[in-house]
Amino acid sequence: MNITNPQAWSPAILDYVKEFTAEFAQLDNIQGDNLDFPGSASNDQTSRRLLKYLGSDESNAMTSVALDATHPISDYFISSSHNTYLWGNQLYGKASTKAYQKVLERGCRCVEIDVWDGDDSDSETSDSSADSDSDAENEGGIKKLSRKFKDKIGLSKAKAEPQSKEKPVAASTSPEHESVGQAGLRRTVSKTEPRVLHGHTATKEISFRAVCATIRDYAFTASDLPLIVSLEVHACPAQQKIIVDIMKESWAAYLVDLNAVTGHETSLPSLESLRKKILIKVKYTAPEAAKGTGPVVVSSNADPESGSEDESQETPAKKSHIISALASMGVYTRGCHFKDFDQPEAKLPNHIFSLSESKIIDVHKRDHSALFRHNKRFLMRVYPKGMRVSSSNLDPAPFWRMGAQIVALNWQYINAATMLNQAMFHATGGWVLKPEGYRSFHKAQSQIAALDRGKLDLSIELLAGQEIGPADRKFHLYVRSELHIEDMEELTNGSLPEGGTTKEGQIKAASELGTPGRSPDFKRQMLQFRVDGVAEELTFLRFKVMDDDTFSRDNLVAWACFRLSRLQTGIRKIHLYDCEGQQTNGMLLVRISKRLDIE
Secondary structure, eight states: OOTTSGGGSOHHHHHHHHHHHHHHTTSSOOGGGTOOOOTTSOHHHHHHHHHHHHTSGGGBSBOOOOOOOOSBGGGEEEEEESSTTEESOTTTOEEOHHHHHHHHHTTOOEEEEEEEOSSHHHHTTOOOOOOSOOOGGGTTHHHHHHHHHHHHHTOSTTTSOOOOSSOOOOTTBOOOEEEEOTTSOEEEEOSBOOEEOOTTSOOBOEEHHHHHHHHHHHTTSSOOSOEEEEEEEEOOHHHHHHHHHHHHHHHTTTBOOGGGOOSTTOOOOBSGGGTTOEEEEEEOOOHHHHHTOSOEEEOOSOOSSTTOOOOOEEESOOOOSSOHHHHTTOSSOEEEOOSOTTSGGGGOTTEEEEEEHHHHHHHHHHHHHHHHHHHHHSEEEEEOOTTOTTOOOBOHHHHHHTTOSEEEEOOSSOOHHHHHHHHHHTTTTTEEEOOGGGSTTOOOOSHHHHSOOEEEEEEEEEEEEESOSOTTSOOOEEEEEEEEOOOHHHHHTOOOGGGGBOOOOSEEEEOOOOSSSSSOEEEEEEEEEEEEEEOGGGOEEEEEEEEOOSSSOOEEEEEEEEEGGGBOOEEEEEEEEOTTSOEEEEEEEEEEEEEEEEO
């Protein structure tokens, strides 16, 4: 639009431009409002320059950040997805390659693939290679819920009609033949190839090859920073060989050179050195296990919760579940089962622990300082507990404050968690440098010592909105605002309010209704927050534009979310997102005042 043309703006915004023009004419300069209009300029000049400012990126309430990519990869938070392949429900949702495309286009830098044998008869008995910790409260939960669901809709084996003795052709099968890959090398396509699905549920499957092709095509469309592919392998050794072949064929140009590293002595590289690289996160197989000598730690069959496994146990040497060709691809992200922070694997630079939200809360409560120290130097992934079958989410902020780099979220729906994730990673390429006290070189030994905290005095003056919501609807809009802050229980006894589940912000404010329509006048209503003990770098401010409904629950129309340290003061516009997570043309015009007095 022609941003200096008054017709491009709503009447309410133009009224405020006139008011500010008169106000600025009384000032020598207006740097306090982050605008640089000389008071001696004519009113017309000032109005045009103000409209030009409002139409530019300079007026964005979200400040830009410059990426420092020189630090080791453990010094960053990473935008991450859980069960990426699923649309909708965790029990009967549809698996789709489109889901990978969507999250990658939105800047996700860690995706998950649950890969199973290509034959139904094998998938029920395949050993799991999931590298994360078991969670007693979830053990068998998905299986039980799945059985109930299948019984209800008539899909359980007990109620199934007798099958023909002739073996059915799986959806991921194809005739065996030779073809020429991208590098001109001949390869054999197996008659049965691995599948991607949520095991022990009624979710629909997709082929592993199709997932790899989609990742290849979209991995670096939104960001050239490294992409982590988190594998949960439920496939037999023969199928694992096919998994390796497919990944090498699909991602040959992006994989880390296995000959360039030496294994246990490898230190974590800088983010800069891994641009346009795909890192494979897969269960670590010790060399002794591959040789069949010496005692090794192995896992029993997996609990069906995504990313979990039963408790490991010491056993005589036996063949590992993961073949060495696949395990060796986990160069900088070698998944290890977590027991405690004193286990030998916890000292390897390239290990990564995966813990469910329930497990990490338990660890945090037992020894939050040890957890914090580990996460300063080594990678950790946190994922939603298996009972979240509706694809609800954990609250990511407390786990970021624990130092966990990868907090995997269900991206299927927009909720408080995905809004906070958007605020953390907006326009960053999906990797955000941790606050200084959280980095590997810093001397801070606990969460309480890692951040400066102070008294916050924050005011948001609501002026007007423009083009909010669909054009074919009539609205009566108001604004809710929530401040998501660190709870003192996190610092004192390691507990998390509400068990770390997704929740509304602890401090709330709301406006009255604006004038009717998509471009309301909010008449300078104030949203104010005065709070002690605020750590600006890991505190979040969320705006929800709601439609007042007299007869039912008010509906969310649009939203925006900010990491408090990125919220700019002065006259600003807030870009709004819709309920699908897409940025719209809608905006709020606000005037922001923010002061943080460090204690």
